[in-house]
Amino acid sequence: MLIATWNVNSVRTRLSQITNWINDANPDILCLQETKVTDDSFPMKPFEELGYEVIKYGQKSYNGVAIISKLKIENVKKGFSQDNKEKKISVEFNEQKRLIAADINGLKIINVYVPNGSSIDSDKFDYKIKWLNHLSSFLDEEVKDDDFVCFVGDFNIAPSEIDIHAPKKYEGGIMASKKEREALNNVLKGRFIDSFRIFEKTTGHWSWWDYRNNAYELNKGWRIDHIYISKNLSSKLKSCVIERNQRENLQPSDHAPVLINLEIDNQNVDYFDDDDDLFEI
DNA sequence: ATGGCAGAAGCATTCTGA
Numbered sequence: 001m002l003i004a005t006w007n008v009n010s011v012r013t014r015l016s017q018i019t020n021w022i023n024d025a026n027p028d029i030l031c032l033q034e035t036k037v038t039d040d041s042f043p044m045k046p047f048e049e050l051g052y053e054v055i056k057y058g059q060k061s062y063n064g065v066a067i068i069s070k071l072k073i074e075n076v077k078k079g080f081s082q083d084n085k086e087k088k089i090s091v092e093f094n095e096q097k098r099l100i101a102a103d104i105n106g107l108k109i110i111n112v113y114v115p116n117g118s119s120i121d122s123d124k125f126d127y128k129i130k131w132l133n134h135l136s137s138f139l140d141e142e143v144k145d146d147d148f149v150c151f152v153g154d155f156n157i158a159p160s161e162i163d164i165h166a167p168k169k170y171e172g173g174i175m176a177s178k179k180e181r182e183a184l185n186n187v188l189k190g191r192f193i194d195s196f197r198i199f200e201k202t203t204g205h206w207s208w209w210d211y212r213n214n215a216y217e218l219n220k221g222w223r224i225d226h227i228y229i230s231k232n233l234s235s236k237l238k239s240c241v242i243e244r245n246q247r248e249n250l251q252p253s254d255h256a257p258v259l260i261n262l263e264i265d266n267q268n269v270d271y272f273d274d275d276d277d278l279f280e281i
Numbered sequence: 282a283t284g285g286c287a288g289a290a291g292c293a294t295t296c297t298g299a
Contacts, residue, residue, distance in 0.1 A: 009298085010288055034298085036289070061289045062297070116299050156299070175299065210299065211286035222299080254287080254299080 001105065001264045002027040005152035005225055006246075007113070007208075007255035011035040011066065012043060017249050019046050025243065025259060028070045028266075029104055031111035033154045035064030042066065057100045065100045065111050065153075071266060075103040080138050093134050101142070105266055108143065112153035120177050128156070132183035139187060149230040150262075151192055154208075154255065156224055157184050159194060162203035163223035175224060192228035195240035195260045207242050208255045216247055227260050236262045 004027040008014040011032060022030065035042065035058050042056045047068050057078040058064030067073065079094035080086075098113040112135065117128035143149055157180045161167035170176050196205070206221025215221065229237060238261040247256045 013288065034288095116297085118297090118299085208299075213285060215286095224299080251287085 001029075001262045001266065002259060003029045003031075003107075003109070003150055003152070003227065003262060004243075004257050004259040005031045005033070005111070005154070005227055006257035007033040007154040007225060007253060009034045009036070009253040009255065011037055011064075012041075013251070014253055015043055015046060017246065017252070019050060021243070021246060021257065022047075022050055022052075022068075025257070027259065029109060029150075030068040030257075031109065031152050032066040032068065033064075033111070033113035034062075035066050036061055037064055055100060055102060057097045059097045063097045063113055065097060065113050067100055067102055067104075067109060067111055069102075069104050069109075071105045073102045073104055077101040077142070080134060081141060084141060086134070086137060089134060093131055098131070099135070099138070105264065106148060107262075107264070108147050108149045110139075110142075110149065110151045110153075112151075112155070114154060114156045116156045117174050117180070119174050120172075120179070125174070129179060129183050132180075132187055136183075136187045136189070139189075143191070143230075146232065147230060148233055149192070149228075150233070150260075151228040151230075152226065152258075154225050155184065157181060158222050158224055159184070159226070163205075165204075165206065165220045165222065175222065188228065191230060193231055193234055193237075195227040195229055195237055196223070196242070196258065198234075198237060199240055205242060206244070206256075207258055209247060211254050225255055225258050227258055229260070229262070233262060236264055238263050 052068045056066035080090040082090045101110040115128040118124035158164045207225035209216040209221040240260045243257040
């Protein structure tokens, strides 16, 4: 079972690149961030024609998340829960569309676009920390100990200095501060595994390169897009790769997709494309 | 210290991103 995350920086501008990549990589589930489109304008058809179901939670111009799945999508949650004791604060944090979750094939898929935070002395940075703290409460409520969870997205945080091309220059700043990492660790609470680090222990692997200053050509990148899995899935994890060639497309997103392979049987056999997928092997 | 590149909105230029 292939599960991917990709900050596409506008789903409409990147549409053909996304469908091309789907045709190449054949993911079962693709989680998108920065779709930058309202739900009524989301391009559903290109994905449905490829045999995928789409759920989306977007807004005009900014943010926006979506899940595209070959397998049946159930128990959809858009934004933070609003039926709990933190209802008021949830409404506030749902103004920016940054969270969508669903159950797919026995997995709880949680897709986030964490706020960037601008710079560590800004109001946006405070918002980022508060948003992460609210996300922590959300997970405490939504995730049970024995759930199989895949928690993915653009986290806008490099987990350690080996996830930055020039740590001496950037450590302590935005996406690399102690405060952000503590907030992220509080969200993870030791219950998740960073899929990528199971396979790659060294520096030099990036998922985002700034559009400016020729950053991609100079390979000046950061690893800020992550696929966290619950510990009870660790034995099922077969690979995790960053598809950096997508950063070489014409007019690319500034992020590359991240893709894992989980060795899980498809329980929900009602594929939407209804083709010969069921009868392979 | 500043700007550089890109997308959206909307038609010149501003806002936002990371």
